[in-house]
Amino acid sequence: MLQLKNWDNKTWLSSDSYINAFNSFLLKKKKLNKNSKILDIGCGRGKIIGSLSRKFKLLDKPIGIDPIVHKDVDKSIDFRDQDIFKFFKINNHKFDLIMIKQTLHFFNKSKRKELIKTCKNNLKKNGVLIILSLNTSKNEIPCFQLMKRKLNRGLVRDSIMLNSANKMLKNTKIDKFKYEVSITKDKYIKMLKQRYISCLINLTKNQINKGINEIKRNYPNKIIFNDILICIKYKYS
Ligand SMILES: C[S@@+](CC[C@H](N)C(=O)[O-])C[C@H]1O[C@@H](n2cnc3c(N)ncnc32)[C@H](O)[C@@H]1O
Structure with a gap:
C-alpha cells in the first residue's frame, strides 16, 4: 500500500490559514453544533x-x-x-458529517463502491457525505515533467472515479474549493523531497533529485498557485 506520511507535515495543508478557509467552506455545506457527530x-x-x-466544543x-x-496527531x-x-x-452511531478528503483514490474500484454505499447508510437524517479530490482539469500543482505525467494519469483516473461516485450518490451538489498557496521554492522542494503527494511515492531518489533540479530552474523563489479541489456533497434526507 502507498504510504503518504508527509502530506500535512507542516505544509500549507496543515496551516491555520488553509484549515480556516477549508472549514468555512465545509460549514457552508453542513451546519454543525456541539452535538454533531463527525467521521x-x-x-x-x-x-x-x-x-x-x-x-x-464537540x-x-x-x-x-x-x-x-502520526506522533503529532491532533x-x-x-x-x-x-x-x-x-x-x-462495530460502530453503532450514525454521523452528521462524513468526509473523505483526498483519500478516495486510495481504494480500488470495488472498495470505493462499498465505501460510498456504507457511508450513505451511516448518515443521520440530513447528514452529509462530502467527497473531495484534486481538481481534475487545469491543475496548478507545481510539478516537474515526470511528476506532471504521473499526476495527470492519476487525475484521469480521479475524473472517472468522481463521475462514478456522483452517479452512485445521485442528487449531489458539486462545487470547488480554491485556496491560493504562496510558498517559498525552498519549502516546496522540501515537500517534494518528503514525497508529500501520491504521485511522488513510487519515484526513485534519482528521479526526485532530477525533478528538484528542474523545479530550481523553472520556478521563482516564491511560488504562487491555486490548490483547487472538486467537492461532491450528498445529503441524506
Ligand atoms: C492525501 S492525504 C489526505 C489527508 C487529509 N484527508 C487531508 O486532506 O488533509 C490521504 C490520506 O489517506 C490515508 N489513507 C490511505 N489509505 C487509506 C485507507 N485505506 N483508509 C483510510 N485512509 C487511508 C493516507 O494515509 C493519508 O493520510
Missing part, C-alpha cells in the same frame, strides 16, 4: 476535524480513521488506525 476517512494528522472539535470527539499513526480527535470497513462493522 473523517483518511484524516492524516486530523488537523481539520481537530479544529472543528475545538471550535464547536461533545463527542470527531472520529478520524487513517492507517498511518489531540482533539478520536483517532483510529483501523480498517474503515471493520470500523463500520
Whole structure:
C-alpha cells in the first residue's frame, strides 16, 4: 500500500490559514453544533476535524480513521488506525458529517463502491457525505515533467472515479474549493523531497533529485498557485 506520511507535515495543508478557509467552506455545506457527530476517512494528522472539535466544543470527539499513526496527531480527535470497513462493522452511531478528503483514490474500484454505499447508510437524517479530490482539469500543482505525467494519469483516473461516485450518490451538489498557496521554492522542494503527494511515492531518489533540479530552474523563489479541489456533497434526507 502507498504510504503518504508527509502530506500535512507542516505544509500549507496543515496551516491555520488553509484549515480556516477549508472549514468555512465545509460549514457552508453542513451546519454543525456541539452535538454533531463527525467521521473523517483518511484524516492524516486530523488537523481539520481537530479544529472543528475545538471550535464547536464537540461533545463527542470527531472520529478520524487513517492507517498511518502520526506522533503529532491532533489531540482533539478520536483517532483510529483501523480498517474503515471493520470500523463500520462495530460502530453503532450514525454521523452528521462524513468526509473523505483526498483519500478516495486510495481504494480500488470495488472498495470505493462499498465505501460510498456504507457511508450513505451511516448518515443521520440530513447528514452529509462530502467527497473531495484534486481538481481534475487545469491543475496548478507545481510539478516537474515526470511528476506532471504521473499526476495527470492519476487525475484521469480521479475524473472517472468522481463521475462514478456522483452517479452512485445521485442528487449531489458539486462545487470547488480554491485556496491560493504562496510558498517559498525552498519549502516546496522540501515537500517534494518528503514525497508529500501520491504521485511522488513510487519515484526513485534519482528521479526526485532530477525533478528538484528542474523545479530550481523553472520556478521563482516564491511560488504562487491555486490548490483547487472538486467537492461532491450528498445529503441524506
Ligand atoms: C492525501 S492525504 C489526505 C489527508 C487529509 N484527508 C487531508 O486532506 O488533509 C490521504 C490520506 O489517506 C490515508 N489513507 C490511505 N489509505 C487509506 C485507507 N485505506 N483508509 C483510510 N485512509 C487511508 C493516507 O494515509 C493519508 O493520510
